[in-house]
Amino acid sequence: MSDNVMKGKRVFGTSRAPKATTEARKCARESCETRLSRYNKREYCYSHAPVKYPRLRGRVVPES
Ligand SMILES: [Zn+2]
Secondary structure, three states, rough: OOHHHOOOOOOOOOOOOOOOOOOEEEEOOOOOOOOOOOOOOOOOOOOOOOOOOOOOOOOOOOOO
């Protein structure tokens, strides 16, 4: 029994390098076309990001 099976590696031309998330992220605010950087994990652009005001201590130093 001589089974001459030629084994060859077929090179498929569909081996595209997977692109790393190229989806354009935009600001979560509608009607805002500001694109966000891929590395920016915030939902809003800089001008729409909810601003967190540091809670100020309403401490008034009494002037003696
Ligand atoms: Zn925005």
